Amino acid sequence: MSFLSPTLRLENLSTEPIMTQDHIPEDQRYNKQNIVAQWCVPINGKMYRIELEHGTTSGRRMIWVNGREVLRRDWMFKLVGEDTFHIDQIRCIIRVDPAPGFKYEYSLYIDGKSHDQYTEEMTRQYRLWLYTQDSAAETSQEYRIMLKLDTLSLYVNDELRTEESAFVHGGTDTKFLLQDTEFVLQARSSGNKHDGIVHTLLANGVAVPEAKIQEIMQEPVSILQAN
The missing domain is CATH 2.40.128.180 (Lipocalin)
Structure with a gap:
């Protein structure tokens, strides 16, 4: 039983x-x-x-x-x-x-690389800009813009963009519009072999400071939403 x-x-x-x-x-x-x-x-x-x-x-x-x-x-x-x-x-x-x-x-x-080694390698392969778009609403829009140097692939908030580049004196300009902000990615020759091509990002005509990818990679929560 x-x-x-x-x-x-x-x-x-x-x-x-x-x-x-x-x-x-x-x-x-x-x-x-x-x-x-x-x-x-x-x-x-x-x-x-x-x-x-x-x-x-x-x-x-x-x-x-x-x-x-x-x-x-x-x-x-x-x-x-x-x-x-x-x-x-x-x-x-x-x-x-x-x-x-x-x-x-x-x-x-x-x-196959440690995080530090990978960070150093990515620093040579990418350019990164962070831009916050002011808005009249309570929330503002943040953009993370990355340029992969070997392919010139342009990513905005992890999405690949297909933008046409126009030849200008001394280099190229790539224009794209995000909401009411016009961005221009300028590529200009530095004039020496060591520096090569210099990339500058303008937002409504104002230069956006380039972010240091080493520092950004150590502060993930500040640039990634917690899903």
């Missing part, structure tokens, strides 16, 4: 761990307070915010890209190691290594 009710017989009990988060909607699983490391990475002209959740007591490891879950491991008894995931077909690895004082170090590798 069983003391278990018909719905609680041993053969009816689930063998799956009961501490998973599958039953919780994704937007509720994301908790900024649980993030232990974050990086900002431009890949193929688009900017991505990568965040790691490393639960040393729960054994849970989660990776978020722009606020979306891309990897989750529950009940990880080994708290160190590496996890692999892909962004736009680019292989990324997050490594968790032990550190003195019962702490951990977190490292990101993109396409």
